[in-house]
Amino acid sequence: MNLTPTVARRFQANPAQFLEQEIKEFVRTDPGNRLPFLDDYVMWSEPLVRFADGDDPLFTQYKTIIAPTHLTPREALAQAYDKSLDEVQGRLAVISWILPAAEETRKSNRAERDVPSRLWSHTRWYGEEFNEKLREYVVELLTEMGHMAVAPFLQPYFKVFANENGPYSNWSERHAAYVAGHGTFSLSDGFITEAGIAHRVGNVVTDLELPASPRTATGPYSNCLFDVGVNCRACIIRCPADAISEKGHDKIKCQQYLNDIGYSSEALKAGYVNETSVAGCGLCQTKVPCEFQNPITKLKRKKRWQGIQVIPHKA
Numbered sequence: 001m002n003l004t005p006t007v008a009r010r011f012q013a014n015p016a017q018f019l020e021q022e023i024k025e026f027v028r029t030d031p032g033n034r035l036p037f038l039d040d041y042v043m044w045s046e047p048l049v050r051f052a053d054g055d056d057p058l059f060t061q062y063k064t065i066i067a068p069t070h071l072t073p074r075e076a077l078a079q080a081y082d083k084s085l086d087e088v089q090g091r092l093a094v095i096s097w098i099l100p101a102a103e104e105t106r107k108s109n110r111a112e113r114d115v116p117s118r119l120w121s122h123t124r125w126y127g128e129e130f131n132e133k134l135r136e137y138v139v140e141l142l143t144e145m146g147h148m149a150v151a152p153f154l155q156p157y158f159k160v161f162a163n164e165n166g167p168y169s170n171w172s173e174r175h176a177a178y179v180a181g182h183g184t185f186s187l188s189d190g191f192i193t194e195a196g197i198a199h200r201v202g203n204v205v206t207d208l209e210l211p212a213s214p215r216t217a218t219g220p221y222s223n224c225l226f227d228v229g230v231n232c233r234a235c236i237i238r239c240p241a242d243a244i245s246e247k248g249h250d251k252i253k254c255q256q257y258l259n260d261i262g263y264s265s266e267a268l269k270a271g272y273v274n275e276t277s278v279a280g281c282g283l284c285q286t287k288v289p290c291e292f293q294n295p296i297t298k299l300k301r302k303k304r305w306q307g308i309q310v311i312p313h314k315a
């Protein structure tokens with residue numbers, strides 16, 4: 001990395017602004033965000049970047065909400081550097097970004113009913129490879145500036161376990177995004193941000209102190225229309241695996257479906273994936289009112305115009 005004195009000065013003057021600009025610039029210019037075999041198709045639109053306080057009490061609550069094995073940012077950083085918790089001193093922050101799927105990708109997936117479009121599938125595979133590169137880039141930037149930094153998802157300690165409800169990991173990138181105020185979960189389980197639900201998430205934990213972005217959501221599901229009493233069943237109707245109902249998302253059915261289409265010879269023949277990859281699905285994230293915007297922001301605008309208040313029925 002070319003760490004010139006100008007770059008170092010920019011970082012020192014305003015680390016939060018510097019990181020946001022660097023992440024946006026990387027997404028805009030790095031060739032990893034393009035598909036060379038498809039006329040350099042750009043997979044991700046401009047990212048959303050926010051910061052969470054690494055000691056936000058929610059991270060400890062996740063040990064009850066998700067599982068005791070879910071790591072706090074301090075544990076994630078300490079384990080990566082082979083240190084004890086006491087050796088990781090001072091304030092910590094989690095840098096959290098959202099990579100919104102490009103419009104053409106979303107449009108192509110809207111037209112599908114059973115399997116994802118090729119663009120969606122390529123974005124699942126090559127787009128996540130780029131997301132890995134971005135995590136590595138942010139870690140490198142921070143370490144070059146003299147800070148500790150880790151992308152928990154890329155660590156050898158990252159694990160996905162399973163219980164009677166299906167898979168869960170020891171570092172959920174969406175739960176960190178929730179702490180950073182990016183948005184909320186939903187009936188389909190997808191995470192609804194101001195840029196909608198059709199996206200991927202990335203995080204880096206660091207000992208650099210950054211200002212925590214405000215969290216304005218009134219509850220863990222409050223960006224979902226179903227949560228405010230609107231009879232939105234769009235994701236239920238879209239799911240080809242019958243994995244979404246008014247009770248929520250059945251992770252086991254969803255995973256089974258992803259495995260079936262991801263490794264079927266039909267999917268391989270259709271050129272979706274290579275032999276070691278997964279095809280994805282995301283039909284519940286396209287052709288739905290939360291696809292590329294926060295539907296509650298839109299609803300509130302409309303209701304304000306009509307003089308009606310929107311109150312979530314679940315806290």
Ligand code: B12
Pocket residue numbers: 065066124153160166167168169170171172173174175178185186188189190191192197198199200201202220249251252254255258279280281282284285
């Ligand atoms: C395991 C996994 C899966 C599993 C299980 C999904 C799941 N919901 O957990 C399966 C295989 C089913 C799956 C499917 C898909 N996945 Co996936 N998957 C993961 C992975 C690796 C870990 C997720 C995890 O740890 N979950 C932990 C469990 C406990 O979370 P949970 O059940 O959602 O949590 C609920 C409770 O915590 C509850 N809750 C209850 N009380 C409270 C209180 C508070 C305060 C809060 C905050 C929450 C809360 O809210 C949550 C929602 O119901 C992440 C990557 C990562 N490391 O984060 C990607 C990830 C979640 N997957 C992703 C994607 C895109 C997909 C697919 C669309 C496939 C595709 N690419 O085409 C589908 C979408 C399925 C769906 N409808 O959401 C994205 C999600 C982006 C988004 N828009 O939300 C992620 C974040 C990958 C990434 N880096 O971007 N995935």
Ligand code: SF4
Pocket residue numbers: 186187188189223224225226232233234235236288289290295
């Ligand atoms: S489609 Fe409707 S019910 Fe489903 S997650 Fe989006 S807003 Fe919620």
Ligand code: SF4
Pocket residue numbers: 238239240241242243244249253254255257258281282283284285
């Ligand atoms: S990813 Fe596909 S199978 Fe899973 S819930 Fe969404 S639509 Fe259903």
